[in-house]
Amino acid sequence: MELSTFISSFGLIFLAELGDKTQLTAMALALRYPWKRIFIGIAAAFTVLNLAAVLVGKILFLVLPIFWVTLVSALLFLYFGYSTLKNACDAGDDDTPPPTAADAVRTAFLMIFMAELGDKTQLVTASQAAQHSGSLSGIVTVFVASTLALWLVSLIGIFAGKQLVKYIPVCWIHRTAGFMFLVFGVAMGWRLFSL
Numbered sequence: 001m002e003l004s005t006f007i008s009s010f011g012l013i014f015l016a017e018l019g020d021k022t023q024l025t026a027m028a029l030a031l032r033y034p035w036k037r038i039f040i041g042i043a044a045a046f047t048v049l050n051l052a053a054v055l056v057g058k059i060l061f062l063v064l065p066i067f068w069v070t071l072v073s074a075l076l077f078l079y080f081g082y083s084t085l086k087n088a089c090d091a092g093d094d095d096t097p098p099p100t101a102a103d104a105v106r107t108a109f110l111m112i113f114m115a116e117l118g119d120k121t122q123l124v125t126a127s128q129a130a131q132h133s134g135s136l137s138g139i140v141t142v143f144v145a146s147t148l149a150l151w152l153v154s155l156i157g158i159f160a161g162k163q164l165v166k167y168i169p170v171c172w173i174h175r176t177a178g179f180m181f182l183v184f185g186v187a188m189g190w191r192l193f194s195l
Helices: 003-017 021-030 036-064 065-085 103-118 120-131 136-159 161-167 170-194
Strands: none
Touching: 003 120, 003 136, 003 170, 021 036, 021 103, 021 136, 036 103, 036 120, 065 120, 065 170, 103 136, 120 136
């Protein structure tokens, strides 16, 4: 596994989802269902979503020249950085009704799958996979890093999310994520000059 690819993919996805709807959904589900069943559903949903994302990233690399993939990735990072910073301190409307399904695993899977399908983290994962799809190990590294980051964020949501927001405002978590997106967008843009 490529350590720098792992660290960048893990860090981006982790910060982007920390304090986001996924973590809040995990918290809400854990209040109603046993945590192990919730985590199995969440883990399965993220595995499927990330597998789809890295496959899309690989197809993008095969169809488009690396210059265009890098340009689109840089623009996506800059856009997500801007939108994350712009909405970092919005209160949002996270008052969703409690799930009615009896099966905790199915409920967790469906809620996370539908909430995250086409979300920024899936697009960032696809973008990262496209950037590192020159080798199979790069794609596997992006998949493993992004999946582990999402699982960890979910576990934090289940066990310690309420405690975290007592010490670190969600606004600052989102600002940090937005800044990271901008830094990576600028770095990818800079890389265009060497192609």
